Amino acid sequence: MSLREIADIAGVSVSTVSRVVNDKHRDKVSDETRARILEIARSLRYRPNPQAVSLKTGRPSNTLGVLIPYFSHVFRSFYWSEISSGVLDAAYSHGVGVNMMVYRDDSEETFRELLSTYRNVSGVILLAVNGHASPAVEQCRNGMLPCVAVNSNGADPNVHSVDCDNRAGGYNATRHLIKLGHTRIAHIGGRDFSDAHERLKGYRDALEEAGIPIDERLIVGGNFEETGGREAMRTLLSGSPRPSAVFAANDDSAIGAMSAAKRAGLRIPDDLAVVGFDDISVAQYVEPALTTVHQPIYRMGYRAAEMLIGRLQANEGRNGAAIARDIVHTRLVIRESCGGRRANGHEDMSIARPADPAPLSGEETPWKSQRL
Amino acid sequence: MSLREIADIAGVSVSTVSRVVNDKHRDKVSDETRARILEIARSLRYRPNPQAVSLKTGRPSNTLGVLIPYFSHVFRSFYWSEISSGVLDAAYSHGVGVNMMVYRDDSEETFRELLSTYRNVSGVILLAVNGHASPAVEQCRNGMLPCVAVNSNGADPNVHSVDCDNRAGGYNATRHLIKLGHTRIAHIGGRDFSDAHERLKGYRDALEEAGIPIDERLIVGGNFEETGGREAMRTLLSGSPRPSAVFAANDDSAIGAMSAAKRAGLRIPDDLAVVGFDDISVAQYVEPALTTVHQPIYRMGYRAAEMLIGRLQANEGRNGAAIARDIVHTRLVIRESCGGRRANGHEDMSIARPADPAPLSGEETPWKSQRL
């Protein structure tokens, strides 16, 4: 099922068939011929050979890459499953493939390797890139490879991105605690990523706004994992006076913190109010159910892929079009871990997932998925 | 940086360069020439153009595919993040890419589309295929595409697979409850997949072995999600006498069941013992911590990828070599939800993750990732 075969059957030349299946140079081929060729192509289930196309055109095949740092907190978590779902969904509905690549260290060499034509992607989605000087971003720019960063918080103003308003989320979380009357509010940090920094900034802003002096001893490091949350909580409890509330940089930390607190004999929320960030699915199942800042991770992945595909189709890929920055909103989900208001039962946690994208449409030209 | 350019610089023909970089026909080229070419290739950072190679050889590029059914219980869960981690890890350490493709319906057409040379993968990993007549498997066989099924429980004896011993897991879970003295043991099922069936079979076997008559009213359906667990538990509680213990087909169901039971005023484990399956990471954080059957999902993903890569390298891909079937073992992790023995603190839940695979080695021939 090559163009050649179709051409032979139709009694025309390869060029003509190529023109028909690509729907190019419409004026160069008569309607009857076109119809005949189309018919044959369909009955033979013709699909263009992507290697050949790509080889000839120099354009890479319609696959987009996802660059994933090998941190267990992103790679092996709710975050990853949500974001990959979003990306995969969006890609599916546009008929493009997704090539996932993990990297262990972010040396220039690694990215050169990863992004070398070797993997052959049309563009990439960068997960958890950190800061301006990211070699990943650098490499993309050098390689003229369109990319979209997720959760980079605009670290690099020259790269398209989709972020959530981490600062506002942190602010709202902290403000919620303040409104409940807390003044000794601790913060358990995350890893050295911009989202953690932004959340911390929101925390500081809220306290400052409320005129509560910031006690640096109440700000302890974490690692975005339960272990870190537990340890941080132990540290906090060893100080005095101990905090009456804590805002953790993510839910895993918050859950770890809760567990350490309970083990130390504290009741939540009575002795300690806890608020997390992310709204991972179990947040509603822990005891007490965790009040947290909902981050629409799935949607962010979806948007990032859409954005990338859009750019590629508009073919603004190679020349720098206006930098788009999408910011999705977080919202505070109040459950039981802060007291004040008690949730009644398990609330709906549906993360607005777009209606199921239709399967690739019935199609007159089945071989044409969206060329990037 | 094509063979052509290197050839021009080295003053040799393209064929010679090809022979050198492919390390083929060693005797056809002198050591000096070889060294010279290698030197040039390295300094130019030569990478073979995968399109061209693939076009020429007819072999697909060294990328393996993962076929994921669009069920939120697999696609959007701990299961997915674990299994994809495993696959990605294994692929990374062998230098091959991973192309993930979601499918919504498992019609023959879908798979033809997915597996058509269009996506160009060397082999595929099938997730959650169900039963013998799976169109996915059929298509793979027709397309002579090597594949490995994960958690198919040997549904199709003609396909390589890696499974966990679901039956034994279900058996052990149930037996644990029996040993604790329970006789009215309920089961909350999963979806209509073979793993759910196997777990149920284990449940029946254990009861039968213990001489406990099976009460079909105690076996209720679920959907592998919390919602299903909750509903199932409500159903169970409306019957009488109510069960004193329940074995749920997976942790999500178990957590849902626990939550429904608690809401109905039951204390766990005193009024109701609960055991789950999977050992998802939050199993240890729910209250009380969930006793469950640990399923090494990460490892299964890793093994599946390794197995596939192994087959591809051995080039037994196209001809049917002996069917390999890998079975990984589950183990019961006893926590607090069944009473009897109380766990002291949070135990180590490390899922034996292989030592970090070394980054692609220092390499004499950087362009050679493992050709499949």
Next chain:
DNA sequence: TGCTCAAAGGCAAACGTTGTCCTAAACTGG
């Protein structure tokens, strides 16, 4: 009739490889 012109389509080169078949030179033995 001779001319131009548009419509419809063919030809062939190129993309970067691989592999088969060829050849020139150097070496071997007699």
Next chain:
DNA sequence: CCAGTTTAGGACAACGTTTGCCTTTGAGCA
């Protein structure tokens, strides 16, 4: 010194496309 063999390498035809340019055909027009 010559035939035969090895060694080291070159030429070239694919693989399935795309595309710029060329050719054929028939119609329109003076």
